[in-house]
Amino acid sequence: MADVINANPTVLDASLLPTRHGAIVEKDEESVVHQELTELSLDGITYTDSEGESEDEGFDAQEIYDLISTISDPEHPLTLGQLAVVNLSDIKVIDPQDKNHIGEVIVRITPTITHCSLATLIGLGIRVRLERCLPPRFRILVLLKEGSHQSENQVNKQLNDKERVSAACENDQLLKVISHMLATCA
């Protein structure tokens, strides 16, 4: 890349990005004590571990955010989350719970500047990431946030045109750039 399009973007502190709270449920201390007091006893051994029935965890915006916010920006060593290109509030998930019904994920991205020519590339990266990570029952829509780009409609059309997306994915050069962007995801 010869010239950097936006050389000096605003960067958010990585530790302040939205994360899922209370994800780790601490094991109840008392049940730990009870388990310790009986675990190695011969009394009533069964050899199966208790199958804790737990509820299903549906797809939500945070999960989508976690998937795409770690994608690298093509021109900075920063993630899309840090650059506020993707924001939690701009992700919408419709998950019908029933696995036979179609769901929808809508991501609205905010390019760092309104004439950013990389917006399509970023959008494509997000699209590829989501296609790889979401079950096929989800329809994926990647849009530019209203008023965030000069040629908003063109880019939106390009990003959600199946034919053009799959044609882009045939392009080795483009695929290489995208794979570089996704390298920071795992």
Add this chain to the structure above:
Amino acid sequence: MVADNAETTGCQEAVRTICGLIESNQVTLLEFIRGLGTHLTDDSNSIRTRAITLLSSVLGNVNRKKMYAKDVQVLVDFYLSKLDDEPCLREVLKGLSSLVLMSQFDPSLIPHVLNFLVEKYSPLGKLASVRYYGFEVLDSVLSVHLEPAKQYNDEIIKTYLHVSKNEKDPKNLLLSFKLSALIAQNFDISKFSEDMFDAVFCYFPISFRAPANDPYKITGDQLKQTLRDCLSASNLYAKDAFPNLLEKLSATSPTVKLDVLTTLNQCVEKYSTATVEEYWITLWNSLKYEILHNELASVETLTQLFTYYENSENEDERIIPAVLKIFQSLSDKLKNVNEDLNIKDYLYVIMDELAKNIKNHDDKRSKQSTVILAAICAANINVYNLIIPRVMPLLLASDDLTVKTQRQILTNVSFMIDSYYILFNEKEESIHPNNPMYEFKDDLLMLFNKALLSTSKVEVSLRCLAVRLVAKVVSLNYFLADQEAQLITQLVTDVLLEDDNGVTEKQILQCFKSLSSSYPSAVLEITVPRLFSFLPDNDTDLDQLNTKSRVLDILVSISESKLVIDSVMLRLVGKIEILIESAPQSYVRSVFLTLSKTADKLDAKDSTNDNMKRLVPRLFYVVLDNDKTIHDEVVLEYTGRVAKKIVLQTDTSQHEEILRELIGLFINGKPTSFVAKPLSKQLDIVNENQLPFIIFTKIISAVDKSVKFPIESSSFLNLLFKASQSTVQFSRLSVVQCISLVVNKWIDDSEYLVAILEDFKKALNDSSIPVKERANTLEVLIWIGKALIMKQHTCAQAYEEYLLSLFDSEELHVFTPKILEILVADVECYQQFKKPGPFKRPVVFNVNVRLLYKQKLFNTVLPLLVSKFESSKNQTYLLALSLMLKYVDKSIIVPHVATLLPLVLRSLSTESNVIVTSSLSILTIAVNESDELVSRHLSTVIPNLLEIVNTHKNEAVKRNALECLLSLTKFDLHLLVPYKQDIITRLAKVLDDPKRSIRRLACDCRQAYFELGVPRQ
């Protein structure tokens, strides 16, 4: 007689022989030279060169005392006359250099030699190796005859300038720079200072990079450093060095800039104060914008700032610490406040200049200016004393208090506080009662008050900044007086009890760590009572924010030093005494849990002798005298943990008494000083309520094993056997572990052990006894076996064999997997604790555990299990293996991976979660440790793993399988390509797994396979 090539071993051997002959006086030097005779002047270049080579080599190797002054002089003349002999020049210079080193070399010859060198020898057009010896002659002169050479000041300098002309070879330059620095330091170069400077500065900046197969291993950094040593070697260079270096600063390459700055710094350090003074303002003016015009990273301490930039990958960024270091070196010149008056004035100049930026807190350069001032204050205590009284008022003065301004003030003050920290905490400068920072304590307190008490709780970042600054101030040595520490404690306690923001809370608790360790009494007097006042006497919380559980958690986290921990524990016991009758069980239990967590925070080095006297009796009395708690296994467990921790860290000389008294208390119901008041009902844990065994066993595991057991151990065991026959669910393990510990620590009598084994066998084989009762007996036997196996007792083998033979027992074989699990399990009662033993080496004092017992057991059991499984296909063996693996270290499994792998592959499709999980963990080990083995089985492994992730219900199994799939990606590409598409396709279903963490892992796994084989940029 003619040496061929001086470098071969044969020649070196010949030279050594000749030297040997000369040194043992068998041949005189004269005879040797006469032998060389006309060859030395032969017309043939090759013969002459070889003759001189031999002579020079001998001179280089022969004992330096062997030659007479006359010989030396004759040879010197001979060699000097040969200086125009082009073909042998290298050897001539080499011989000359050896002659100079001779102890009989007359220093008065020095000018003679040097003049000849200047007149007859010219480095122009000579090979690099020849030129090297030109330098070496001078080096020899200066290394041996430095003092006498000083008479020939000008000759030396002229010769250096002559031989160093136009040098380009890196090896020669290294020597040249060394000589230049040596000369500049030892000779009067005032007449030649410009020439000397130009001779070396023409090389600056060096951009040398060693070629791949460089035999001399010279690095660019080495050259740069020696050149820097040259340039900083003499004050006389200053007038040339500073302007020239500063001019180079305009270079665009950051590498050059960095080199310039490092060189400038060394010059400032090395040149005399008077010299540096002249250039002080010039340097300041040329360098200040490097800092002032840069955006600085958002770090909070000076040290962090330096490390952040110095480790930066970007060379541009490394310029910042380099410049700051120059400022520090400049300030460090202020050694004596009364003498270095100019420096003092200069410091005032820069301070006044920066003051403009600091006065206005919204100035863009205020942070940069503060950083510069903080850095120079940290350089030297004189500067600190000079600057702090002038800067701090500017930083602290402020009329309007927007949040932004406050944040700026806090950041800036924090940097200035760093200079105190660096000088008095890190460099440990002695502190004077008039330290200028003392004057600003009140202002600092005001600042904290403003930031923490009169801002909205929403201003999280500002409040956190303030709290971190408080923590920093608290950590300063000799800074706060007790009363001020109390004020600060009061302040942070108020914030802690009012602010419900999680981030702020975390910072405050962090701050309490410094408070608790630096000013424990303030925390004890202010914070602890406040917190306890929020603990209700019944179940209703007294405050919406400060609920019981929040207060209890806070109590644990602020307990940092022994003093605080002791007080918190005593108060908690006091609280328990009040609560125990009326409060609900869950509340009582949580207070006990807090007590146990607090006890855990005692440092391993803290002695708990006093807790044993003051805390334990009250705790035991309140727990053991209450009908509810004495039947509450959870409370007993927590009490046991506290008691164990305290006994472990009590002086071992008291352990005998502790053991005797507590056996008396728990078994025989005797009163003891370890219980505060006589119990209303005597204890008898063998025949009555056995739950207190939970405490008793923990104490047995904690006491020193070298203490003599107070009663006859076998009769004590019989009592325990009796207890084991009638025990209940929650005391069961404690009873058998108690037996195990007694055997492990105090019983060594083989005869007795064999005898009880026979008794056990008889009881177990007696099929008239119901299986349930026999299981009780078996359990005791297993734990005795564990005790013996862990200490590798001679009887261990017999126990082990008998226990393994139970696999074939019709009724008892269901227990066998558990037997193996128990034998290798890491249980809390066998946790090892150390104390300093002989020669101060830490030794385990509480249990007997041999290092390799698990490995040994595993090595015997594993082949047995594998062969039995192969012949019977009975899953019990697989289960036993799986249960053992939970406790076995990876390194123990690795050697057996080859044996286990076939089993693993077959068991991947079984139903039992336990077996599949452990198979997957072995598989993962195999993938990581002996990948070749697995790579042969990929056609079985991959489909099996995909089947598991798609069909299995258990979350842990799926997670292990996905992790295993992920770790396969490290295999060679060609092995995986056939499966890539299949893996990607079949993982798609897992993307819809009900569990979020499994979905995420599937994403990562798929991503890894998508990327497989895609070329990296």
